[in-house]
Amino acid sequence: MTDIRFALAQIDTCVGDLDSNAGKIMRYVRRAAQQGAQVVVFPEMTLTGYPIEDLALRATFRKAAWNKANWLATELAADGLGDLFVVVGTVGTDRETSKPRNRLVVLHDGVVWDGYDKHFLPNYGVFDEFRIFSPGNKSMVLDVNGARIGVAICEDIWQDGGPVAELAEQHIDLLLTMNGSPYEEGKTDTRLDLAVRRAAEVNAPMVYLNQVGGQDDLVFDGGSFVVDADGTLLERSPMFMEDLSFFDLDTTAERQKAGSIAAKPDPDEEVYTACVLGLKDYMAKNHFKGVCLGLSGGIDSALVAAMAADAVGGANVYGISMPSMYSSDGSKDDAADLAKNIGAHYDIQPIEPLFVSFQKQLDLEGVAAENLQARIRGVIVMAYSNSKGLLAVATGNKSELACGYSTIYGDAVGGYAPIKDLLKTRVWEISRWRNKAAAAGMGIGGLHVVGNEQGLAGTPLPDGVMIPVNSIEKAPSAELRPGQKDSDSLPEYELLDQVLAMYIEHAHGREDLLADGFDETTVDTVMRLVDRAEWKRRQYPLGPKVTALAFGRDRRLPITNAFRE
């Protein structure tokens, strides 16, 4: 019997931060070695962070990454860890074309083994890989003490053919995959189904190692796992946390032994946790210690404030109530209650005097006057951001954004919008889940996410309630004119969200939507709103391209890029 111990190092990296990523790799390899691992596998593009977008095109960055990989191999050997096979992702350079490559290398015996280049380069949805990388064209089998370990990177297993099909012919003992697979509702099962198929194809167990953490507008959920050749789930790491798990491969056994299998969170918890981790990592990687946001008493800002408190603690949340002449007393009370529940700073900045000053000069009416209120609030939120060094967070939800039911440069200001991908009906569901968790004892910061590995219960909530029930249950209103209700301008959210899901996510056209059973008035209303909003949403300054390299579409640079040339 040949036993090989694999360590699954599910870590959170930062794009461009070669030093910190390399340091983390070192620490995890040491821990893995202490527990007897012979192979340590890390996520896709571990050393560089992922996705690095057009940063890959800078030769200075590729050179720095190459130097750092060599430094790491040398350090590991100097530490007496040269015997281990440390499988990390990085950026390489195609010698023929000088184009970057998405590369897996093996650090062993003090040397960087020039390894395997990703074959299938996704170029859809959030992915731009074909834009920046040239595809690899050779499969690779790694010999570890006589065991044959085939490797693949992320998209390589999502497409038929290519390296996995080649490996199927090569009698491998295990398929080792490193991934940078962003979170999406329901994706845990999709990935598992896929892995089961690939394990059967190569007739060997398969390791699926995924990245964890927020990077710009993506959240990677981890949830790494191992399946046996027959599809049995042998091991699963937790979601949303860094983790080091182990898998012992017995190359002589017909079937492998199962280890520990982390439970899947329920769907509401999963989404809430993804949003919190996205915000927490966006702040950490951009060096923000606190957030500021407007608290209206409505459900959107209440949920976002709750998420912020769970991410960085209530003491680092600055809630600003900015009542106008149209704000109800109920709204002001709800905002104050929320702030008290989460232990946030709470300031009241009435906008009426400011509105009056502007109106003396501008004398606006209708929508222009409504937008003015929202923009005064935007100025106040940004003033807190600038003067206290806080991240302004925007509180818009997906239904609102889809329909353009928000004010550009007004309530839409901020560097991160935690719930921008949640439809309004989902906002209510998630809020109810968080209150249920509070009632069950989960305090502030009690979530299992990166940076909170102990799984603390969190700071207790005063009455076991987080989000005021009134914020969840009252009829939504922008409160920009007397008696205003969202339903004056929009279909009821229960209906609206269904149409939006079909129109936006399923690309249904007008005829399809009618065939889906929606009535003509609703369909035409929603389509008109969305078309108009698509256009409003992109009202941030565009400009003509004149030189070889303008800003904007010419370069896709990562945001939380820590690389310094």
Added chain:
Amino acid sequence: MTDIRFALAQIDTCVGDLDSNAGKIMRYVRRAAQQGAQVVVFPEMTLTGYPIEDLALRATFRKAAWNKANWLATELAADGLGDLFVVVGTVGTDRETSKPRNRLVVLHDGVVWDGYDKHFLPNYGVFDEFRIFSPGNKSMVLDVNGARIGVAICEDIWQDGGPVAELAEQHIDLLLTMNGSPYEEGKTDTRLDLAVRRAAEVNAPMVYLNQVGGQDDLVFDGGSFVVDADGTLLERSPMFMEDLSFFDLDTTAERQKAGSIAAKPDPDEEVYTACVLGLKDYMAKNHFKGVCLGLSGGIDSALVAAMAADAVGGANVYGISMPSMYSSDGSKDDAADLAKNIGAHYDIQPIEPLFVSFQKQLDLEGVAAENLQARIRGVIVMAYSNSKGLLAVATGNKSELACGYSTIYGDAVGGYAPIKDLLKTRVWEISRWRNKAAAAGMGIGGLHVVGNEQGLAGTPLPDGVMIPVNSIEKAPSAELRPGQKDSDSLPEYELLDQVLAMYIEHAHGREDLLADGFDETTVDTVMRLVDRAEWKRRQYPLGPKVTALAFGRDRRLPITNAFRE
């Protein structure tokens, strides 16, 4: 001798506006037929507009485009124009994969001939084609009265091999190319050099037909041309205007006869015109009749206002002077002079009372107080935009944007930023050029651009001056604190712009920049500013992805998209 007359229909289309694009095609074919053309060639993706980005992925859109092409073929035949070969671009569908294709079709005899699919799909810089289209793999030779016409689409001629290499073996009489090639300084010569090479490769004359007009953040410059097999330039259409030119192919002659060759504008005129056309078309395609902007008396807002007047006339420009306690009298006078010169509306909205109201509540200091002034101005500009239905234009230049020397949600507000791709030193050069043109008699709107085909002298300028000389010559200042100068925070622009060009456009790293001869302090200052600004620039709300299709990176939708499903 066989003579075939080609009409080069250099038109301006609108993304998604199938009706209007088809109508324009009809009008140009009629005009071409009246002048004896047998073949009429239009730009890349004529019918759909270009670039259509992810709109191509919507099946409803592809179906509508297909129906419109058929309608057009039928209408042309009904009009007695069925004998012509009308070569238009559209979106097709790959029958095997159901993916969209970038397609050239020939309308003839009342039928849409399913033609040629673009082979090379650019996926760099501003291009995303490999993301959305599947590549064609067959070359095509069209038989027109016995003459063999090879075809290619844009990138097909920029890459070696592929369809042009195939056509080189096929003894063609002419290479016909349709293009959607965005403007860039110096590209006229690059395109000509390329065409000369390809004409030699296929040993035949080559037609290069380019799109014209602004589309979102791109400007297409037209400048279509014909070169002979030996590289002689035979024909050139004007830049920045719609045009219908002709080329008579003599298939029996060794060399072709030259026609009319439009002169190239000088480099400053070219850039100025590109910026004006970009703004003019952005307004037209988004249905804006006028613009509003802050007029500070500085050169950036003066140049942008001049461009706006040239685009839509001074009467449609609303200049707003928003002096603070730090604004000099000179600045106010310069702003007023500029507005008078271009015949713009001119309002004065002092921000001091508003600033005082905010400060009573917020009591800000330092940069936060400076940003507050810029944001109050942003609120005022957007109030004009909302209440009068005007496009807010942002006045930032590339040096300023690169260094983050502007206020997000402040002076950076607006839907279009005409000079965002001009370095500050270029802003001065271009402004001087415009004044020279004014002195030489070019009034407001006197540029040769789409929608102004007559090449009018324009509305006379009162004293033959457009931009106040003082705005060009004084030391730049943001005037956000007493005595402030740009040079307090930034290196002198002459030096700064040189470093920016190497760092941003040539991707030079720190070592390269030192080797370029820049001193260490300057290099470190500029790199720090740019790194910080990259990050600031992208402070518009990002958010985590939760569902299969979020907003943001998941979808790349065109802005001026007129398609209604």
